[in-house]
Every structure is written in C-alpha cells, then in structure tokens.
Amino acid sequence: MASKKSPSKTATHRAAKVLSNPRSSKAAKSSAGKTLAKASSSTRSVKSAPKAGTVSRSATKRAVSRVISSRTRKK
Structure with missing residues (x-):
C-alpha cells in the first residue's frame, strides 16, 4: 500500500x-473511477503499529483524529 501514491x-x-x-467517454469514466477508488483506498489504509517499542500518545491521537476527520469529510 505504501508504494501506491494516492x-x-x-x-x-x-x-x-x-x-x-x-x-x-467510457474510457475516461473507467480511468476516473480507478482514480477515485485509489483515493478512497488510501484514506482507509491504517498504518500498522511498530513491532518493538511503544506508540506515543500523540501519534495515537493523530491517527484517531485523521480517521475521524476522513469519516466526517465523506458525508
């Protein structure tokens, strides 16, 4: 997922x-659909937690706020 640029x-x-x-045209619509699908999948992606060490509180807050803001934006 990281390799694909949104x-x-x-x-x-x-x-x-x-x-x-x-x-x-149909071709234009299909490419536009792909673009939008790529955009929506990139907003849904959740980065995995690091295997070693702890996640800082600020990083957790940032991740949660990002998910909440992306949810409210879609409506």
Whole structure:
C-alpha cells in the first residue's frame, strides 16, 4: 500500500467531474473511477503499529483524529 501514491485533491476532483458528466467517454469514466477508488483506498489504509517499542500518545491521537476527520469529510 505504501508504494501506491494516492492521487491529489485536484485529480480526485477532476475524476468526480468526469464521472458526473454524462457526455464523457467510457474510457475516461473507467480511468476516473480507478482514480477515485485509489483515493478512497488510501484514506482507509491504517498504518500498522511498530513491532518493538511503544506508540506515543500523540501519534495515537493523530491517527484517531485523521480517521475521524476522513469519516466526517465523506458525508
């Protein structure tokens, strides 16, 4: 998952526009769909905890707030 780079905000915005446009071609729609799927999968990815040592409290808070903010953004 780390190797795949998530698409930028402008790329996802453009992809959403292409999908909402009824006159856009099938190929354009499929590539836009892939872009959006990649964006949504990258927001869902949760990084694994380190095997050794403890996770700092601030890191935990950051991870939780990121998940919560991504949930509220989708609505």
